[in-house]
Amino acid sequence: MSIGARCGSCARELLLGQLLQSSDGFRCPFCGFAFAPAYATVAPGVAARVMAAQAALVTALAELGSMTGDRLRLDRTTILDPIANTLPEAETKQPALAREHRARWWARDAAAQPTQTISHR
Numbered sequence: 001m002s003i004g005a006r007c008g009s010c011a012r013e014l015l016l017g018q019l020l021q022s023s024d025g026f027r028c029p030f031c032g033f034a035f036a037p038a039y040a041t042v043a044p045g046v047a048a049r050v051m052a053a054q055a056a057l058v059t060a061l062a063e064l065g066s067m068t069g070d071r072l073r074l075d076r077t078t079i080l081d082p083i084a085n086t087l088p089e090a091e092t093k094q095p096a097l098a099r100e101h102r103a104r105w106w107a108r109d110a111a112a113q114p115t116q117t118i119s120h121r
């Protein structure tokens with residue numbers, strides 16, 4: 001199980017697992033951008049906790065699910081929302097960068113669906 005991330009400077013994709021070596025200084029492996037400038041020594045440990053917590057949660061949910069089956073249905077939103085709410089939208093932190101990303105997404109959508117504009121006419 002891996003957690004994907006994107007550099008706030010060069011916008012390249014990486015994995016959280018690539019940042020666990022404290023000797024690397026919690027920096028972008030591509031451009032060297034410091035992800036947690038004041039916390040370079042502790043951030044790798046916190047990242048490791050995030051990954052371990054995700055794995056533990058997934059394992060426990062699967063285990064409980066195998067015991068209960070359809071007799072107990074956990075509310076997905078009450079499990080996922082508290083996690084999703086800790087992850088701010090890109091535009092709230094880096095307006096310029098988010099705009100750039102959105103432009104790329106639009107471009108990608110347009111390229112992927114060339115017939116979309118025609119079908120609307």
Ligand SMILES: [Zn+2]
Pocket residue numbers: 007008009010011012028029030031032033
């Ligand atoms: Zn980078």
